[in-house]
Amino acid sequence: MSIVRRLSLLPVILLLLTLGCGEQSEEEGKEKPHVRGMITDFxxxxxxxxxxxxxxxxxxxxPIWISLNTDAELIIEGEIVNVSLxxxxxxxxxxxxxxxxxxQSYPPQTKAVKMVIH
Incomplete structure (x- = not known):
């Protein structure tokens, strides 16, 4: 394959890579929650x-202890709220x-970037 032919494929490859990254971003927005369950203590x-x-x-x-990150989104019964836990x-x-x-403690502890309360 000549060098000119290889270079002509480069824009096509870059376009495909860009489109693939765009689809991944949409999927990340629909990512399943990392933690799901009943709140048992405060x-x-x-x-x-x-x-x-x-x-x-x-x-x-x-069990896992969860606190809110400073810019976390807290949604209670479908409404975004600005209250603390x-x-x-x-x-x-x-x-x-x-x-x-x-x-790495027991129970483990982490910060939420988004929390939905039902």
Whole structure:
């Protein structure tokens, strides 16, 4: 294959890569929650809720302490709210999208970038 022919394929390859990345971004917005389960406790001092994490199919993967990231989105019953976590959330179901880090403690602890309370 000549060098001119190879170079003519370069824009096509770059276009395909760009389109593939665009589709991935849309899928990330529809990503499943990382944590899903019932809120069983509230720690006022740290502003954390304890969630009994259940994976798809109802398999328990253990409790996890969740606090809100400074720019986290909190949605309660379909409405975006600007309140902190409190004891009134105990007993409610939650879906949580987390950041990058989980502290290796027991139970583990992490910060939510988005939390939906039902």
């Amino acid at each position: 720690e006022e001092k740290r502003g954390q809720v304890l969630i009994e994490n259940k994976e798809d199919g109802g398999v328990e993967s253990g 409190d004891e009134t959330l105990v007993g409610r179901r939650a879906e949580v999208w987390i950041g990058r880090f989980i502290k």
